[in-house]
Amino acid sequence: MDKNILSIINEGLHDDLLVLFAHMNAVDIADVLEHAETGKAVEAFRLLDDALAADVFSYFSVEIQQLIVDSLTDTEVTEIMEDLPIDDMVDFIEDVPDDVGKRVLDSVSAEKSEIVDRILDYPEDSVGSVMTTEIVELTPELTVREALNSIRASGVDKETIYTCYVVGSDRKLIGVVTADILLYSQLSEKVGDLMDTNVIYAEAGDDREELANKFSKYDLIAIPVVSRSGQLVGIVTIDDILRVITEEDTEDFARIVGVNPSDAPYLKTGVFRHAGNRIIWLLVLMLAATIVGAIIETFEDALTVLPILMAFVPMLMGAGGNAGAQSSTMVIRGMSLGEIDIPDVLKLVWRETRIAIICSVILGIANFIRIFLMYDQNHTLAWVVSLSLTVTLVVAKAIGCTLPILAKVAKLDPAVMAAPIITTIVDATAVIVFFAIARMAFNI
Amino acid sequence: MDKNILSIINEGLHDDLLVLFAHMNAVDIADVLEHAETGKAVEAFRLLDDALAADVFSYFSVEIQQLIVDSLTDTEVTEIMEDLPIDDMVDFIEDVPDDVGKRVLDSVSAEKSEIVDRILDYPEDSVGSVMTTEIVELTPELTVREALNSIRASGVDKETIYTCYVVGSDRKLIGVVTADILLYSQLSEKVGDLMDTNVIYAEAGDDREELANKFSKYDLIAIPVVSRSGQLVGIVTIDDILRVITEEDTEDFARIVGVNPSDAPYLKTGVFRHAGNRIIWLLVLMLAATIVGAIIETFEDALTVLPILMAFVPMLMGAGGNAGAQSSTMVIRGMSLGEIDIPDVLKLVWRETRIAIICSVILGIANFIRIFLMYDQNHTLAWVVSLSLTVTLVVAKAIGCTLPILAKVAKLDPAVMAAPIITTIVDATAVIVFFAIARMAFNI
Numbered sequence: 095m096d097k098n099i100l101s102i103i104n105e106g107l108h109d110d111l112l113v114l115f116a117h118m119n120a121v122d123i124a125d126v127l128e129h130a131e132t133g134k135a136v137e138a139f140r141l142l143d144d145a146l147a148a149d150v151f152s153y154f155s156v157e158i159q160q161l162i163v164d165s166l167t168d169t170e171v172t173e174i175m176e177d178l179p180i181d182d183m184v185d186f187i188e189d190v191p192d193d194v195g196k197r198v199l200d201s202v203s204a205e206k207s208e209i210v211d212r213i214l215d216y217p218e219d220s221v222g223s224v225m226t227t228e229i230v231e232l233t234p235e236l237t238v239r240e241a242l243n244s245i246r247a248s249g250v251d252k253e254t255i256y257t258c259y260v261v262g263s264d265r266k267l268i269g270v271v272t273a274d275i276l277l278y279s280q281l282s283e284k285v286g287d288l289m290d291t292n293v294i295y296a297e298a299g300d301d302r303e304e305l306a307n308k309f310s311k312y313d314l315i316a317i318p319v320v321s322r323s324g325q326l327v328g329i330v331t332i333d334d335i336l337r338v339i340t341e342e343d344t345e346d347f348a349r350i351v352g353v354n355p356s357d358a359p360y361l362k363t364g365v366f367r368h369a370g371n372r373i374i375w376l377l378v379l380m381l382a383a384t385i386v387g388a389i390i391e392t393f394e395d396a397l398t399v400l401p402i403l404m405a406f407v408p409m410l411m412g413a414g415g416n417a418g419a420q421s422s423t424m425v426i427r428g429m430s431l432g433e434i435d436i437p438d439v440l441k442l443v444w445r446e447t448r449i450a451i452i453c454s455v456i457l458g459i460a461n462f463i464r465i466f467l468m469y470d471q472n473h474t475l476a477w478v479v480s481l482s483l484t485v486t487l488v489v490a491k492a493i494g495c496t497l498p499i500l501a502k503v504a505k506l507d508p509a510v511m512a513a514p515i516i517t518t519i520v521d522a523t524a525v526i527v528f529f530a531i532a533r534m535a536f537n538i
Numbered sequence: 539m540d541k542n543i544l545s546i547i548n549e550g551l552h553d554d555l556l557v558l559f560a561h562m563n564a565v566d567i568a569d570v571l572e573h574a575e576t577g578k579a580v581e582a583f584r585l586l587d588d589a590l591a592a593d594v595f596s597y598f599s600v601e602i603q604q605l606i607v608d609s610l611t612d613t614e615v616t617e618i619m620e621d622l623p624i625d626d627m628v629d630f631i632e633d634v635p636d637d638v639g640k641r642v643l644d645s646v647s648a649e650k651s652e653i654v655d656r657i658l659d660y661p662e663d664s665v666g667s668v669m670t671t672e673i674v675e676l677t678p679e680l681t682v683r684e685a686l687n688s689i690r691a692s693g694v695d696k697e698t699i700y701t702c703y704v705v706g707s708d709r710k711l712i713g714v715v716t717a718d719i720l721l722y723s724q725l726s727e728k729v730g731d732l733m734d735t736n737v738i739y740a741e742a743g744d745d746r747e748e749l750a751n752k753f754s755k756y757d758l759i760a761i762p763v764v765s766r767s768g769q770l771v772g773i774v775t776i777d778d779i780l781r782v783i784t785e786e787d788t789e790d791f792a793r794i795v796g797v798n799p800s801d802a803p804y805l806k807t808g809v810f811r812h813a814g815n816r817i818i819w820l821l822v823l824m825l826a827a828t829i830v831g832a833i834i835e836t837f838e839d840a841l842t843v844l845p846i847l848m849a850f851v852p853m854l855m856g857a858g859g860n861a862g863a864q865s866s867t868m869v870i871r872g873m874s875l876g877e878i879d880i881p882d883v884l885k886l887v888w889r890e891t892r893i894a895i896i897c898s899v900i901l902g903i904a905n906f907i908r909i910f911l912m913y914d915q916n917h918t919l920a921w922v923v924s925l926s927l928t929v930t931l932v933v934a935k936a937i938g939c940t941l942p943i944l945a946k947v948a949k950l951d952p953a954v955m956a957a958p959i960i961t962t963i964v965d966a967t968a969v970i971v972f973f974a975i976a977r978m979a980f981n982i
Contacts, residue, residue, distance in 0.1 A: 117735075117736060118736060119734075119736045119738070119756070121755060121756050121757075242721060245718075245721055246721050246722050256700045256717065256759075273700065273717050273721075274689075277686060277689055277690050277717075278690050290563075291561075292561060292562060292563045294563070309777075309780065310780055310781065310784060311565060312563070312565050313565075313777045314777075315700075315759065315776070315777070332759070332776050332777070332780070333753075333757045333758075333759070333776070335780075336753065336754055336776070336779075336780065336783070337754065339780070339783060339784070340754060340783070340875065343787045344871055344875070346791070347790070347791070347794070347867055347868075347870075347871045348867070348868070348871075350791070350794065350795075350867065351794075351860070351863045351864045351867040351868075352860060352863075352864060353864050353867070353868060359872065359875070359877040360868055360869070360871075360872040360877055360878055361872070361877060361878065361882065361885070361889075365889055365892040365893050365896065366896065368868075368889070368893045369892075369893045369896035369897050369900075372861070372864050372893070372897060373896075373897050373900055373901075375860070375864075376857055376860060376861060376897055376901055377900070377901065377904060379856050379857060379860055380853055380856070380857055380901055380904065380905065382856070383852045383853035383855075383856035383857065384853055384908065386852045386853075386856075387848075387849035387850060387851075387852050387853055388849065390848060390849055390852065391846075391849045394845060397845065397848070398845070401838060401841065401842070402835075404831075404834060404841070404848060405831035405832065405834055405835050406831060407831075407852075408827045408830045408831050408834065408851075408855065408965060408969075409824055409827035409828055409830075409831055411827075411852065411855075412823050412824070412826070412827035412830075412961070412962075412965070413820055413823060413824055413827065416795070416796060416819065416820060416823055416961075417816070417820060419795045419796075420795045420796060420797050420816050420819075423791055423792070423794070423795040423797070424791075424792070424795075424797060424804055424812075425804070426791075427788055427791045427792075427804075428803065428804035428805070431784065431788070431803070433803040433804055433805060434804055434805065438805065441805070445809055445812070448809040449809050449812045449813045449816070452809065452810060452813035452817075453813050453816060453817050453820055456813075456817055456821070457817075457820055457821065457824055460821060460824065461824065464828065517856070517860075518856075521852060521856070525852075
């Protein structure tokens with residue numbers, strides 16, 4: 095952050111600002127205005143011409159966006175909003191109170207507000223909710239010359255002109271042609287002869303995370319979105335998908351460790367909000383751990399006879415909990431990358447069981463050596479611990495890989511069934527298995 | 539996967555295949571060939587024309603790529619490799635044995651092999667290693683007409699023509715102009731007057747994860763890469779960045795639960811490989827848990843007097859471990875998104891301490907009520923547990939947010955310092971704090 099620019103804004107030196115802004119891009123202007131004094135930031139924002147103002151506006155945080163809208167006149171709001179791309183306008187309206195959203199919608203043309211309304215109607219995680227409707231649409235009978243002229247004439251507010259979509263009768267999507275194909279071709283050729291008819295497309299109702307996988311798989315820059323009847327209704331561009339992927343991954347990271355996901359960056363979230371996002375799981379886990387504690391209490395008789403047993407409980411719980419978390423996280427990640435799906439569940443359990451057995455044999459051997467050396471060559475103890483370890487690991491990995499799948503079957507986010515809940519189930523299992531085996535082995 | 543196509547390939551019905559392939563895109567052709575019998579897949583691959591063959595080749599897994607190269611003649615290898623984009627060739631050569639790589643490099647022009655060699659020299663996580671050198675380069679004195687002709691003439695093998703870079707003398711990068719600007723402008727205008735001179739660029743030696751954040755921040759589709767002296771050496775396109783982000787996130791997911799990251803998809807990795815990726819951490823954790831067990835043993839006297847204490851150990855360890863994992867994961871994610879950096883460490887500790895206190899007050903109250911009801915209104919026990927909980931949570935969250943920062947200072951991946959190691963430290967702390975407080979409170 096350049097301190098000079100900041101002080102120029104705060105001192106209100108408008109002439110200097112205009113010179114500076116001419117050499118900056120919209121992202122950096124938004125960035126520096128976010129850090130300036132609020133009143134001065136609004137003043138400086140007013141200096142920008144409409145197109146740049148709309149661009150800068152789209153990069154502001156929603157707090158500043160709302161502040162700006164509140165301090166502008168209706169005419170000024172109209173000027174910015176007419177230049178704001180559809181998808182940025184949708185993002186803004188989704189995040190502000192209804193009355194602000196209504197004022198913004200009223201400020202634009204009926205046509206634009208209708209389109210925004212339609213996109214707002216799509217479910218939050220659907221393709222429709224992230225698409226934009228600013229597309230270059232061609233028809234197959236156009237020549238390359240006509241197509242280029244039509245692109246040129248369609249104005250600069252199209253989200254991407256790199257990929258142009260070709261529609262037939264009823265606005266049904268029939269092909270795609272990229273700008274480079276048009277540029278490399280003779281001006282007299284027909285769009286219909288140049289277009290690729292193997293179009294990869296998405297339906298507006300599809301899940302946006304699956305769409306992200308389609309982008310990766312097919313190396314796409316943009317994807318056309320069609321209605322259920324095949325009509326072209328919009329596109330999703332890769333920069334929006336990048337945001338979707340980042341958001342979805344951030345959510346998964348949070349859920350895996352039992353934190354309620356939130357959109358705001360870490361340092362911009364208050365401590366009470368942070369605490370609130372984390373406390374539910376800590377409470378649930380405390381309750382669950384209490385249950386494990388109660389289970390241990392029921393084995394008090396065994397512990398009185400052989401207090402040494404207690405020394406192995408943290409190790410068994412730790413190994414089990416961690417093994418389960420490894421499996422669940424690998425499966426959750428595989429599912430969000432589209433590598434694993436519900437029908438794979440049996441394959442998964444079989445794999446994870448074998449992995450658990452391999453791991454537990456190695457852990458068992460290490461443990462056997464340790465007990466043999468440290469506890470007077472106590473064979474029985476070594477066997478009890480090693481056997482418990484194997485059972486715990488198999489259970490942990492089987493549960494770890496099954497629960498995320500079950501979550502998906504129940505249409506929950508697989509990450510909800512993550513490490514914390516699995517740890518709890520596995521901890522209880524580890525304790526019960528261990529004491530049960532110990533009781534048999536030592537006749538207590 | 540279409541079973542019909544698969545059987546047509548396996549039966550070697552080449553005429554039918556040619557018809558089918560004409561209606562498929564490269565990704566899907568690669569996909570279906572991957573699933574066919576190996577010999578038949580190579581036969582079918584030979585049917586493709588050079589450009590499509592190169593495209594299909596770039597989507598194969600490295601195993602199939604190597605198999606194809608091994609079964610082709612030198613001339614055939616040359617034909618495909620000359621059509622293969624630089625970055626896909628680099629990816630391939632990085633993954634195959636040296637002799638295969640050498641054969642491929644020998645098959646292409648000296649110019650192309652020199653460029654590939656240069657990219658291979660960049661460190662694995664650098665911007666240079668993911669860039670490609672196929673760029674549209676313009677000079678400022680060209681007119682729009684000349685620029686469009688030059689783009690048209692430069693052939694279809696450029697990675698993207700959407701963004702064109704303008705270089706001055708010494709090939710230094712001086713501006714950028716997008717295809718839509720060229721298309722919307724008068725044919726007689728000069729590139730130098732249309733170009734944007736506020737170019738966002740990367741240096742070849744920069745870290746590729748930081749580059750990913752730059753793409754998100756500035757909504758980029760491609761970024762020019764310059765040498766240390768400012769000369770244009772290549773570009774990185776957003777589809778490659780999408781792959782980088784997915785890879786880095788997948789690595790972080792694995793590391794957070796103590797799994798050694800691997801590039802291969804879950805279901806394509808053998809069980810022994812899976813077990814190998816997970817066993818190191820399980821062994822380290824078992825050792826660490828053994829230490830915690832040993833610590834518990836040293837408090838055997840206290841446990842003999844008051845065996846009930848043991849029932850609270852799992853709860854304390856669970857709450858502490860989980861609270862620490864929450865903090866570390868939030869900080870790791872914040873760091874990889876570029877929201878948190880090393881200088882924020884004190885701010886982080888102060889925030890996390892407050893979060894810990896808020897959470898532990900709530901957990902403490904819940905716990906107090908429970909103990910009061912379940913354990914004959916034992917005030918002292920309730921205080922001991924609640925106090926231990928607070929100390930454990932503060933320590934857990936402070937360690938949880940500090941270790942990832944320390945890792946970054948030591949130039950390690952912050953995710954290495956993740957949940958498992960933090961859990962272990964916190965478990966030991968929880969046990970020691972709890973028994974120390976209990977001893978004082980109960981005079982044992």
